[in-house]
Amino acid sequence: MKVDTKLNTKPEAAVKTGADILVESLLEQKVETIFGYPGGAVLPIYDALYRSDGDFEHILTRHEQGAIHAAEGYARVAGKPGVVIATSGPGATNLVTGIADAMMDSLPLVVITGQVATSVTGTDAFQEADVMGITTPITKHNYQVQSSYELPKVIKEAFHIASTGRPGPVVVDIPKDISANLCTETDQSAFHLPGYQPTIKPNPLQIKKLTEAIKKSKKPLILTGAGVIHGHASDILLEIAEEYSMPVTSTLLGLGAFPGQHDLFLGMAGMHGTYTANMAIAECDLLINIGARFDDRLTGNLNYFAKNATVAHVDIDPAEIGKNVPTDIPIVSDSKAALAELKKQLKEGPDHSEWMDQLNQNKMAYPLWYNNPPEEMVPQWLMKSLYHATRGEAIVTTDVGQHQMWAAQYYSFGRPNRWVTSGGLGTMGFGFPAAIGAQLAKPEDPVVAVVGDGGFQMTLQELSVLQERGLPVKIIIVNNGALGMVRQWQEAFYDKRYSESIVGVQPDFVKLAESYNIRGMKIETQQEFTDIIHEVMAYDGPVLMDCRVLQQENVYPMIAPGKGIHEMVGVKP
Amino acid sequence: MKRIITAVVQNRSGVLNRVTGLMHKRQFNIESISVGRTETEGISKMTFVVHVEDHQKLEQLTKQLNKQIDVLKVTDLSDKAIVARELALIKVVSNAHHRSEIQGMIEPFRASIIDVSKDSLSIQVTGKPDKIEALIDLLRPYGIKDIARTGLTAFARGHQPQVAEMTTYSLLK
C-alpha cells in the first residue's frame, strides 16, 4: 500500500489477524490492484491493507458497482483475475450486477465480501445479507470462510478456479471475527479439487473428424468467440485460416480474436451483424465454432441457424456444447490446444473458391452503411472516425445500447484483449468503470470509454477516480438524448410509442467533468470532432467528450427477435 | 421423462443450494431428492428423481451438475439395472377396532407398525415408489393423518445385465 501517513503499527510477525493472512495470500497471488470500498465488516481487512507493506494499489471507487465493473475491465485486458473487496450487506449486494455480468461473460474475478461475525450469523444482524445464497447462481464458485486456518487455502483455490478452465467470478465471504481475530495456525498445504479438472487437451480423434469435415467442405466458416481470446489462440487461428483460406466471423465478445481488417474477416455476426457474416452462417456447410456459446443474440431463431452445416464446436466448457445448437463434432478443449492439434493434423484444406467468391461479392454488395450528411454528427461516422484517429490501436470499452453496436461494427480491432463490452448480461453502467480497470491494467495504452448518455449516468460517480488518479481515460459520450436502443425498438415494434426513452433533461456533461477537474468538451459537428480528436488522444489526462449525435439513427442491419439469421432488415439504405 | 440421477458431492455448506438452484434455474422439475453420507468421510451422495423433456435437456442437466466444483461424479441410473428404495412413514386414523384389519392389510407390503396411540397407527414401509403409492392408496379410506417420505435413493446393481435384459430390472420401464 502506498499510504504516506503510515504508522508503524504492524503486529509482531508471529501475531497475525485473519485479515493479515488474507493480505499475504493476495500478495502470494501477485495481486497488484484491488478495487474496493470499505465498511464495518471489512474494517479488519482495510486495517491489514493499511499496515501491509505489500506492493499493491487499492482503488477506492465511489460505488461498489464501479469497483466490480472496473475489476471486470481489468480482468478482460490484463487476462488475470480482477480483485474486489466490499463490505457485508449493502456492499455485497451492490456487487451483484457485476458478478452476474462476469459470470455471463466468463471473466475471472475474486470477490471478497465481509460478513457479520459468526456469533451473530443468521440473526438478521446489522448489514447481514445471505451473500452465499444470493451469489450462488451467479458465481462459478463461492466460499464462506469457516476459520482463519483455512483462509490461505480458500484464497488459492479461489484464484485457481476463477482463472482456469472457463474463467468466472468466485466469491469469498469472510465473517468479521475471522478477519479480526488473531490466528495462530494456517493451512498452507496445496489444494486438491477432485471435482474440478477441466479438460484442456482435445481428443485427437475428434480433431481428426474435424479435419475430414474441413476437407469435404465446400462452404466452411469459422466462428470466433471469447474462448479464442481466453485461450490465447489468436495467432494459431490466424495461421490456420490463412493457410487454408477459410473465412472468419465473430460474436460480439470474440471481436479482436481475428484481425478485423483481414480479407478473410466477414465482420461480426448476429442481431446486428453484417449481411455477409449472417448469410455465411445461414449457407455454410461447415461451421467451426471456437469458444462461442451460441447465444441467442448470435443465433436468432434456432430453426434457421446454420441449417445446412455440419457443426463443430470447440469449448472448454462441455456444458456449452449442444446446449443450444445440435453439434456434430464436439471438441472439449482449450482453444489453443485444439487449434494446435488441428494444425498438426490438417493436411488438406477445403476446395471452396466459389464460396469465397460469393462471400467477397456479398461484402462488396452489402457493406455496412449509414447516411452521412456532413453537417450532422452521425454516430456511425463518429465510431469510424475514432477508429481511424486511433489507428485501431486503442482499448475500447463500451456501455450497452446503440453506441455499443456501432462501436462493434465500426471499430475494427487488430488484436485481442482490446475490446471490453458487456455482452451476455448487457449491463448499462459497465463501460466507464470498465475503462478505469482497463487503464490500470495497461497504463501506457490509450483507453477510450464509448458510452451512451443513459448508461454513463448510471456509474458516472467514478469520475472521481479519474480525477484522483489522473488516469488518461478518454470518455466519448455518444449523446443522442435518448435511451437509443429502447427508442429504436419502440420505433420498430411499438409503433413509435416512445415510452420513457427520450430523455428531456440531462446534466451539462462538460460542467460535470469540470467539477471533477476533468477536461470536458461539447462536440456538435464532424469538423469539431476531426479538429480535436488527435489532440484529445495525445493529451496526458482524462477528457470527456460530449458528442451530440443524431437521435433518430438506428442500428442496422438487424434481425428482429424471433427471426432467422438470414432475415435481416436494413441491409441496404 | 423421469430420470434417476445421483451426484457424489463434497460435503460442504451450500452444495445442496447450488445443485437445487441450478436445477431450478434451468427448469428441471425435481420430484424428490435424498441426501446422505457415503462410506467416505466428507463425501455425500444425492439422489434426484427429475422430469426432463428430452435427451438434450438430460445431457444439459448432467453437464451442469458436473460443472459444479463440489460435484465429484454424476451418474444417470435410469437405464441401468438398479436397486432403488424409498422409505415412508404413514400415520393413519385407527382405533382398536381397525387395528388388526390394517395389520393384515399391510403385511404383504412387508410394512411394520412402529407406533400406536389411542386413535392412530404409524406404519413404516420401504420399497419402490409405486409400492409405497399402492399402500398409501389402500390406507387412504381409514384417514391419513400424516405422511413423511424420504424420496428415492438408489444405486446400480452389482451385476449389469446385457442391454436386452434390461427392462426387467429397470425401475422406470
Ligand SMILES: Cc1ncc(C[n+]2csc(CCOP(=O)(O)OP(=O)(O)O)c2C)c(N)n1
Ligand atoms: C442496467 C440496465 N437497465 C436497462 C437496460 C435496457 N437498455 C438496453 S439499451 C438501453 C438504452 C441505453 O441508452 P444509452 O445509454 O443512452 O445508449 P444508446 O442506446 O442511446 O446508445 C436500455 C435502457 C440495460 N441494458 N441495462
Ligand SMILES: [Mg+2]
Ligand atoms: Mg443514448
